[in-house]
Amino acid sequence: MRSDKGGTIMDRLDLAKKEAELLEQGTPYAAVTIVHSEGTARTAGKMLVLADESIYGTVGGGAGERLAIRDAAALLAEGKNAVCHYDLDSPLSAVGKACGGELTVFIESCCSTRPQLMMVGGGHVGLALIRAAKLAGFAVTLLDTRGEEQIGTAIAAADRFIPLENFGPALAQTKLPPHAYYVVATYSHAADGEALGGVLQHADAAYVGMIGSARKISAIREKLLAQGISPEQLAAVHAPIGLALGGETPEEIAVSILAELLMTRYGKTKADL
Known part of the structure; x- marks a missing residue:
């Protein structure tokens, strides 16, 4: 199989398939493409960077690639594009691997037009x-x-699954798409409260909602206020979640939540209904 410093033909086909898959899933990513290099830096290559800095493909590894991943994640969070130049002879780029030369890449944020739902909790x-x-x-x-053993059906139904160690710091620190819609519906009141605190660290959310009774929601709000969450942040949370359609089954509740998500997406209010 023919190959060059930009990788094998199959490498490039696999990357193209992965890019098509990300687009189909609606997963935002940044495409990093080498446009110029000198010295020992790779002369051709492409890499896809997700919000959590996981990657597909390569632009050569080493210091240049690590710097490109950092910049790609930052640009993706803002939905921007840029040309970035790295002087790999500079001491500032020496992060564990010697690789001289220069590398210039074009970073393009590919943000899906599909709205992003972050479903926190895979129960009924x-x-x-x-x-x-x-x-x-x-x-x-x-x-x-x-x-998988507990929520395998939900994992299979979702476009993407992110396992968490906990619903607090781990959720707060997970890099997620900007302007996403968050719905909290975990397996316990305590987990819901922890998850809501984690979600509220994502200040760019388009929507935050939590399932639960008025009594439960009041108790969680008081606890989060004591932890330093601002009244303004909590006031923006849709809780009780969904429109009051009257249903009680998981499917009926889901329809009421989806109706509120769509109302928010299209800039409507309950007064418009």
Whole structure:
């Protein structure tokens, strides 16, 4: 098989397939392409960088690639493009591997036009909402501390699954798409409260909602206020979540939540209904 410093033909085909897959899933990514290099830096190559800095492909590894990953994630968070130049002879670029030369890359943010739903919790309501939201055009990411044995059906239904060690710091520190819609519906009141605190660290959210009774929601709000969450942040949370349609089954609750998500997406209010 023919190959060059830009990788084998199959490498490039695999990367093209992965890019098509990300687009189909609605997963935002940044495409990093080498436009110029000198010295020992790779002369051709392309890499896809996700919000959590996971990558597909390569632009040569080493210091240049690590710097490109850092910049790509930052640009993706802002939905911007840029040409970035790296002097790999500079001491500032020496981060564990010697590789001289210069590298210039073009970084393009590829943000899906599909709205992004971050479903925190893969229980009965979560599964029903994942299915309904996908029918309505949302790209759905499931986040949960449980795995295949407990929520395998929900994991399979979602476009993407992010396993969490916990719903607090781990969720807060996970890099997620900007302007996403967050729905909290975990397996316990305590986990819901922890998850809401983690979600509220993503200040660029388009929507935050949490399932639960008025009593439960009041208790969680008081606890989060004591932890330093601002009244303004909590006031923006949709809780109780969804429109008051009257249903009680997981599927009916999911429809009421989806209706509120769509209302928010299209700039409507309950007064417009």
